Amino acid sequence: MQIKESATVYDAIIVGSGAGGGMSTKVLADAGLNVAVVEAGPFFDPKDPKQQTQLKWPYESPRRGAGTTRVFGEWDMAYGGWEIEGQPYTHKDGTKFDWYRSQMLGGRTNHWGRISLRFGPKDFKHKDVDGLGDNWPIGYEDVKPYYDRLDKLIGVFGTNEGLPNDPDGFFLPPPKPRLHELFYIKGARKSKMPVIPSRMSMLTKKINNERGVCFYCGQCGRSCQVYADFSSGSCLIFPAQKSRGQVDLYVNSMVREVTTNEEGKATGVSYINREDRKEYKLRGKVVILAASACSSARILLNSKSKQHPNGLGNSSDLVGKYLHDSTGASRAGFIPGLMNRKLSYNEDGVGGMHVYTPWWLDNKNLDFPRGYHIEVWGGIGMPNYGFGFNPNEFNKFFGLPTGGYGEGLRADVKKYYGSVIGFGGRGEAVARKDNYCEIDPTTVDKFGIPVLRFHYKWSDFERNQAKHMQATFEELIHNMGGEVLGDTPTKEQDYGLLAPGKIIHEVGTTRMGDDPKTSVTNKFQQLHDADNVFVTDAGPFVSQADKNCTWTILALSMRASEYIVEQLKQQNI
Amino acid sequence: MDRRKSIKSIILGSVAGGLAVHGCKPEGAAIEEETVSTDEKYFGRTPEELELIEKLNAEQFFNEHELETIDVLSNLILPPNENGGPTEAGVPEFIEFMAKDIPELQTTLRGGLMWLDHKSNTDFGTEFKLTEEAKQKQILDPIAFYDAEVPMDEQALEIQFFSLMRNLTLTGYYTSKMGIEDLGYKGNMPNVWDGVPQDVLDQHGVAYEEEWLAKCVDQSKRGVIAEWDENGNLLT
Ligand SMILES: Cc1cc2nc3c(=O)[nH]c(=O)nc-3n(C[C@H](O)[C@H](O)[C@H](O)COP(=O)(O)OP(=O)(O)OC[C@H]3O[C@@H](n4cnc5c(N)ncnc54)[C@H](O)[C@@H]3O)c2cc1C
Numbered sequence: 041m042q043i044k045e046s047a048t049v050y051d052a053i054i055v056g057s058g059a060g061g062g063m064s065t066k067v068l069a070d071a072g073l074n075v076a077v078v079e080a081g082p083f084f085d086p087k088d089p090k091q092q093t094q095l096k097w098p099y100e101s102p103r104r105g106a107g108t109t110r111v112f113g114e115w116d117m118a119y120g121g122w123e124i125e126g127q128p129y130t131h132k133d134g135t136k137f138d139w140y141r142s143q144m145l146g147g148r149t150n151h152w153g154r155i156s157l158r159f160g161p162k163d164f165k166h167k168d169v170d171g172l173g174d175n176w177p178i179g180y181e182d183v184k185p186y187y188d189r190l191d192k193l194i195g196v197f198g199t200n201e202g203l204p205n206d207p208d209g210f211f212l213p214p215p216k217p218r219l220h221e222l223f224y225i226k227g228a229r230k231s232k233m234p235v236i237p238s239r240m241s242m243l244t245k246k247i248n249n250e251r252g253v254c255f256y257c258g259q260c261g262r263s264c265q266v267y268a269d270f271s272s273g274s275c276l277i278f279p280a281q282k283s284r285g286q287v288d289l290y291v292n293s294m295v296r297e298v299t300t301n302e303e304g305k306a307t308g309v310s311y312i313n314r315e316d317r318k319e320y321k322l323r324g325k326v327v328i329l330a331a332s333a334c335s336s337a338r339i340l341l342n343s344k345s346k347q348h349p350n351g352l353g354n355s356s357d358l359v360g361k362y363l364h365d366s367t368g369a370s371r372a373g374f375i376p377g378l379m380n381r382k383l384s385y386n387e388d389g390v391g392g393m394h395v396y397t398p399w400w401l402d403n404k405n406l407d408f409p410r411g412y413h414i415e416v417w418g419g420i421g422m423p424n425y426g427f428g429f430n431p432n433e434f435n436k437f438f439g440l441p442t443g444g445y446g447e448g449l450r451a452d453v454k455k456y457y458g459s460v461i462g463f464g465g466r467g468e469a470v471a472r473k474d475n476y477c478e479i480d481p482t483t484v485d486k487f488g489i490p491v492l493r494f495h496y497k498w499s500d501f502e503r504n505q506a507k508h509m510q511a512t513f514e515e516l517i518h519n520m521g522g523e524v525l526g527d528t529p530t531k532e533q534d535y536g537l538l539a540p541g542k543i544i545h546e547v548g549t550t551r552m553g554d555d556p557k558t559s560v561t562n563k564f565q566q567l568h569d570a571d572n573v574f575v576t577d578a579g580p581f582v583s584q585a586d587k588n589c590t591w592t593i594l595a596l597s598m599r600a601s602e603y604i605v606e607q608l609k610q611q612n613i
Numbered sequence: 614m615d616r617r618k619s620i621k622s623i624i625l626g627s628v629a630g631g632l633a634v635h636g637c638k639p640e641g642a643a644i645e646e647e648t649v650s651t652d653e654k655y656f657g658r659t660p661e662e663l664e665l666i667e668k669l670n671a672e673q674f675f676n677e678h679e680l681e682t683i684d685v686l687s688n689l690i691l692p693p694n695e696n697g698g699p700t701e702a703g704v705p706e707f708i709e710f711m712a713k714d715i716p717e718l719q720t721t722l723r724g725g726l727m728w729l730d731h732k733s734n735t736d737f738g739t740e741f742k743l744t745e746e747a748k749q750k751q752i753l754d755p756i757a758f759y760d761a762e763v764p765m766d767e768q769a770l771e772i773q774f775f776s777l778m779r780n781l782t783l784t785g786y787y788t789s790k791m792g793i794e795d796l797g798y799k800g801n802m803p804n805v806w807d808g809v810p811q812d813v814l815d816q817h818g819v820a821y822e823e824e825w826l827a828k829c830v831d832q833s834k835r836g837v838i839a840e841w842d843e844n845g846n847l848l849t
Contacts, residue, residue, distance in 0.1 A: 093657035098788035213830035255803035383797035428783030
């Protein structure tokens with residue numbers, strides 16, 4: 041079989057269309073360049089009635105929203121999950137890493153939580169604070185101008201609070217808190233914990249004439265048909281297609297490797313078309329990897345050649361190393377004060393929380409070095425599969441029997457509807473070289489591409505942090521007059537610390553730095569080993585911060601992509 | 614046949630306090646208009662997902678007798694009211710589908726149904742579905758309650774079975790059109806969120822703080838394009 045090669049030489053080939061790839065596409069197309077976007081999954085537009093799940097009712101499906109085929113529920117807009125048929129990954133030494141993939145135009149940004157937090161000055165230089173991990177080669181002041189432009193380009197609501205490590209920005213006004221969030225504010229204040237309006241990328245107000253304004257269905261996880269939430273397809277790729285440049289979309293195209301020439305420079309990519317399962321080649325002056333941190337590492341490691349025998353960009357042997365995810369632990373409570381709710385109004389709001397708590401303590405006084413923020417959930421959401429399970433379980437708190445049958449169950453369901461509040465702690469893990477992904481030489485996927493093997497262990501830093509989260513959550517629930525649900529997770533249970541990967545913030549696999557021996561890319565996310573290859577997903581992150589990573593992926597992708605435009609113009613690459 | 618349906622909704626310009634009426638055109642200037650559409654023919658399945666549903670629909674798990682028993686039992690669990698009950702809400706069909714969709718449920722469900730008939734035959738000489746209601750309840754009473762402190766999978770099979778049936782009955786009912794109406798859930802439609810109504814705040818003893826509200830979106834200006842000064846203060 042001969043590999044089919046295209047005649048066109050693109051200015052750039054962008055692999056992946058999620059947050060990082062979407063931004064690269066927009067920047068390059070706006071600059072009038074000719075780009076190919078190569079995406080493993082199918083085309084997706086939340087406006088397409090065939091693909092849409094927004095505003096569907098549970099009874100439109102025979103399984104009423106159950107998560108049999110989509111792990112976050114049937115309506116969730118991600119084609120993929122922890123396991124994808126025919127695309128395995130493996131583990132080393134009995135360690136754990138759960139790898140979440142969404143393969144479609146826009147990647148994971150079609151359903152992400154849209155919590156959009158800037159990293160603060162401390163987050164780029166955390167080694168200076170506690171001596172752990174490494175500093176970034178750039179600081180907040182390098183990224184700030186991009187965050188500022190990003191806020192205006194994409195739109196994010198929030199408030200300027202003047203906090204030292206949770207920087208202000210250009211925010212749209214936030215929505216008012218819901219009932220359970222008012223309870224949360226009260227409860228958190230009792231423990232002197234700050235609560236501020238959340239910062240999320242939905243349009244509570246118009247930012248341009250191309251995108252609609254939020255109509256408060258609370259379903260951002262289904263991707264918004266009026267483009268009022270940030271999804272990479274609807275907010276970056278589609279506008280890019282209308283700009284000066286030429287954007288050729290290759291969907292259902294799984295990139296296998298970056299091809300290189302005698303000098304070791306990239307010449308393009310090879311990919312497998314999922315429809316005919318044949319291999320093709322594209323040629324480009326620049327290759328931009330944005331396939332998600334682990335996928336991009338995999339592509340680099342699989343791109344072996346005479347010039348790059350250890351995989352492309354891997355002379356340091358660091359591709360795949362320093363992989364880290366946010367930490368996560370959760371807890372929920374039953375709040376009697378939220379019982380017997382009047383259902384006279386629609387409380388859907390935006391998809392997710394309207395308020396949150398940024399990290400508020402000084403780690404100097406604690407037995408773990410890095411912080412976490414608290415995400416809050418609750419309310420009177422739409423019933424879906426699972427609604428009404430154990431309808432009077434909370435009777436146990438009143439010494440009443442649980443279970444039964446008959447007319448009384450209707451009253452039980454209404455009595456307890458909306459009386460649960462839940463918390464997710466999302467924290468920073470210290471990046472470590474011995475947490476990594478590598479190629480498993482024994483396994484290929486259904487495209488014949490060698491797969492990733494993970495090796496990942498939490499340390500006591502993360503376990504102690506989770507312990508602190510549990511204590512905090514219990515205190516908050518008590519402050520709200522509530523009852524904590526479930527037993528306190530024990531030391532043996534890692535205090536409820538979720539397995540690595542579960543928070544779906546994979547970063548660090550191609551970390552940036554000034555020294556080619558201790559980093560994979562430079563501070564413009566350019567491979568030290570091949571100057572026409574860039575990584576614009578979260579691979580170049582040196583550390584995670586106690587924030588979710590995507591707003592920083594976007595800002596850094598904008599920065600790197602503008603650098604690429606400049607370098608191409610100057611014919612440096 | 615094109616069953617495409619358009620819900621035209623006006624995203625309101627000025628909402629005077631309180632809460633917007635759902636789907637109704639409010640008083641005041643409509644600055645912004647969004648057309649929101651849903652299509653009843655599709656429910657956002659990928660071709661592979663549709664194939665799976667078709668495959669499951671082509672199979673039959675429960676026989677007629679079992680389905681009739683499920684129907685009788687679900688109506689005992691949640692007796693119909695003026696809004697309807699499990700039968701009208703499609704609960705038996707839903708349980709049939711879920712037993713195929715999540716095969717782990719099968720043994721508990723089928724075994725439990727057989728337990729029910731066995732018990733009824735032993736005690737009353739008839740299968741459960743034909744036994745008179747008072748006697749059916751005599752069978753259910755000892756298995757309908759569970760100990761919330763003991764994990765469900767450590768409780769007796771018949772208790773697990775009844776709990777599962779109760780869960781599936783309630784979830785099937787409350788995810789149906791009539792169940793959602795009966796519950797009173799008001800969402801899943803375009804609207805403008807402008808805070809919790811005053812009477813609800815009063816009922817639960819909470820209040821908005823002026824300072825916090827001042828930061829929140831002024832819904833009368835949601836249609837005006839955002840502009841900021843150089844310090845990030847919103848001007849519009
Ligand atoms: C449920 C959920 C909630 C989340 N909530 C938040 C949140 O609130 N805040 C936050 O900051 N982050 C959140 N995240 C994380 C966020 O989604 C990711 O950080 C972000 O999408 C990463 O962007 P990316 O471009 O690196 O990767 P992705 O968005 O994953 O995009 C990568 C794309 O590359 C494609 N691809 C992969 N391999 C190949 C290949 N070999 N060839 C061609 N294409 C390929 C994929 O199909 C995909 O479309 C959440 C994620 C999930 C799943």
